[in-house]
Amino acid sequence: MSQPTATITINLDALVSNYRALCSMAASGTCAAVVKADAYGLGVVPVARALAAAACREFFVADVNEGVALRAVLPSADFRIHVFEGVDDASAEATMAANLWPVLNSDRQIDCWQRTARRVGRELPCTLHVDTGMNRLGMPAHDALTRAGRADGLHGLALQLLITHLACADDPANPMNAAQLRAFGDVTAAFGNIRTSIANSGGLMMAPEYHGDLPRPGIAMYGGNPQPGQDSPFRTVVTMTARVLQTRQVAAGATVGYGASYCAPGTRTLATLAAGYADGYPRALSNRGWVAISGHRAPVVGRVSMDTTVVDITDLPLAVSAGLDVAELIGTTISLDSVARWADSINYAVLTGLGRRPDRRYSLVAEGAADR
Ligand SMILES: Cc1ncc(COP(=O)(O)O)c(C=O)c1O
Structure with a gap:
């Protein structure tokens, strides 16, 4: 067999060193890892194993299929796997069976996960995504506040984390960042003592109030510069x-x-x-x-x-x-x-x-x- 046309080398030492650097930048001292899309194309199996060996315990994937695949790599319940696209009737069974935590994005998804909890007769863990201006995924802030105010708003669910996503974290001076932070603060206050997750890679390079308890970096771990206007402190992966x-x-x-x-x-x-x-x-x-x-x-x-x-x-x-x-x-x-x-x-x-x-x-x- 002849040599391959091209070679892609993935330096897992650099990946882990970037992950550790991000943890040390985080106000809470820890981070989740975004490993959706096959760990940004780098291969979720070796990437997740390397991060797990470096004490990463929380992972975000895009959908239930990615979650099920990741659970096979990290079978222990110590590893929390959050699914950004949430859950629907078709994916509820697989989500539960693989012990995935859906990121609930809408009333429809909350209702679905509550129905599933009633069916199985136990509380089910979940994360709630509050949309503060991205207008892509997540519950509008006023709907989240309505939920928080209803006695049965999250009945049957064990809410673990509130997240929001910054639209302009690659541009720290953009006023959108502060506006999103304010909107998210109004919602988190209504939910009480729940962990929060705000920053992606770019957000981690901003002031600590943008981090939340559990930042969710992706690109910086993989060696990309999250804020193109500045030099990158991250190693080539x-x-x-x-x-x-x-x-x-x-x-x-x-x-x-x-x-x-x-x-x-x-x-x-x-x-x-x-x-x-x-x-x-x-x-x-x-x-x-x-x-x-x-x-x-x-x-x-x-x-x-x-x-x-x-x-x-x-x-x-x-x-x-x-x-x-x-x-x-x-x-x-x-x-x-x-x-x-x-x-x-x-x-x-x-x-x-x-x-x-x-x-x-x-x-x-x-x-x-x-x-x-
Ligand atoms: C909701 C959400 N959070 C976090 C991330 C990670 O972002 P980044 O790769 O910029 O760190 C992404 C990536 O697209 C995302 O969609």
């Missing part, structure tokens, strides 16, 4: 590399790739790399991205195609050999955030778009903590 398949010299006027969108301004030396958009290398990097070979940057020329990308290595101070050299597409020299910016995208989309074809390697955290 994902490295993507591709082998050099072929090099060639072209004369002035030669074009590269589909659509002949690049035209050499003079004699140039080009290298064809074994990674393309099918590997998750964004096509939007055509004629815009940069890679690094032995730490030296080379621009992408022509269109990124399905399996290959061509870069201009003319100005590199070293020889590049097909079959031997490897280019870094994402990593410590070519940051995830730069790739996202060049692609007119965001770090979340680049990570979750990483392809299935590249070989995946995980660094180890501790004996038994990670997939090998």
Whole structure:
């Protein structure tokens, strides 16, 4: 079998170190971990095991299927698994069987979970999401206040946590942040002594009142910069590399790739790399991205195609050999955030778009903590 086209290396030590850094930033000293979408595309099994070994006890996933899959990895009830999309009649049984905590987003979802509790004859744990301006998921604040005021509002439910989600945590100066905090404060006061969860990664970089008792970071753990306006204190987690398949010299006027969108301004030396958009290398990097070979940057020329990308290595101070050299597409020299910016995208989309074809390697955290 020949070598794989591209390799994605996930540094679990860096992931854990970012998680610990986030915990130490949190006012409460602890954080949950958002591991939805297969841990932002990095692989929920090794990621969750590494975080569990680092004493993370609360996890957030998107839906019941992700919750059931995560419960199989972390079977102990010590690990709390919150499901952002909540519960409905179709998912109630599986939610209960896997001991998941639905994040209830509406009267309909609360009623459903109360019916389930009545059926099984015991209180069921849950989290309540209060919408304070995101207008995506969650109960409007006034509906949550109405619930809090009703004697039977949450009857049969063991409410564990109140959450809200900031719309502008990547922009700390945005007045929306303070407005959301005020709206959430009005609701939490009405519910009494219940734990709260406000901050995502960006929120954790803001003042402690934005954290709540249980912040829920995702992107910063995975090495993304949560506030693009500032330098990131987080370590690189994902490295993507591709082998050099072929090099060639072209004369002035030669074009590269589909659509002949690049035209050499003079004699140039080009290298064809074994990674393309099918590997998750964004096509939007055509004629815009940069890679690094032995730490030296080379621009992408022509269109990124399905399996290959061509870069201009003319100005590199070293020889590049097909079959031997490897280019870094994402990593410590070519940051995830730069790739996202060049692609007119965001770090979340680049990570979750990483392809299935590249070989995946995980660094180890501790004996038994990670997939090998
Ligand atoms: C409701 C909610 N909370 C927390 C997070 C984690 O956010 P981040 O990855 O920006 O830290 C997300 C991610 O999209 C989310 O949807």
